[in-house]
Amino acid sequence: MRPTFSIVVPVYNEAEFLPEAVPTLIEQMESIGEPYRVFLVENGSTDGTAAVAQQVAENHPVTVLSLDAADYGAAMRHGFLAGDGDWVVNFDIDYFSADFLKRVLALDNVDLVIASKRDPGSEDRRPPLRRFATWVFNLLLRTVLDSKVSDTHGMKAFSRDLVSTLTPSVLSRQDLFDTELVIRAERAGYRIEEVPVVVEEMRVTRSSLVKRVPRTINGLLRIRRTLADEGQVVGRRS
Ligand SMILES: Nc1nc2c(ncn2[C@@H]2O[C@H](COP(=O)(O)OP(=O)(O)O)[C@@H](O)[C@H]2O)c(=O)[nH]1
């Protein structure tokens, strides 16, 4: 039987955190009562993440996948294409929620559900600098990519059809893989719903915000050029 959820979690140098986070994730998944499989996709870790992941995955519906070079987007892409669930969900190891998936199950006729940190009903409990970064990123989405979506980072659930159709054409890797997928979905006319969320990360971020800024701006401009070259029209389903 096809599972309802394929949960894709990219992990990088998380050997220390996995023994705490994976049981919590499994507990939350079991509380939903729908069949699922979790894909822990590791690449480039130097702290034995893959071995620890195998250990904590034992006797659970969890598959560990390993690739060579550290790349968040490449890991996500690999995981997205590995499962066969009706919904392909992306979670971070420090940010996931069964409530979000319950909201997904309650929706009809939708291809992409985004847990939007910027939804009016959301409660973002992250530090001010992180919230500001999300605000700037949202501004860039609107200005550079002419997007109506209020958030592309964080938890999302994609229909299997959307993932199979659009993932192969996504060129971005690193942290813009999922943004490009969302923008492609929007431009192709897939049905998108945003739901409010309580954002409470289980630990502080480990990546440098400063390094991310130029990479993000360049990446968004590249997505814009790529889509323009492909002749995409906003709001049309291709
Ligand atoms: N496979 C893989 N996962 C990564 C990589 N970098 C970060 N991650 C994972 O991506 C998720 C988010 O990372 P985190 O450090 O919390 O950054 P944040 O997005 O700023 O909160 C975590 O599950 C990390 O383990 C990478 O290069 N490869």
Ligand SMILES: [Mg+2]
């Ligand atoms: Mg995080």
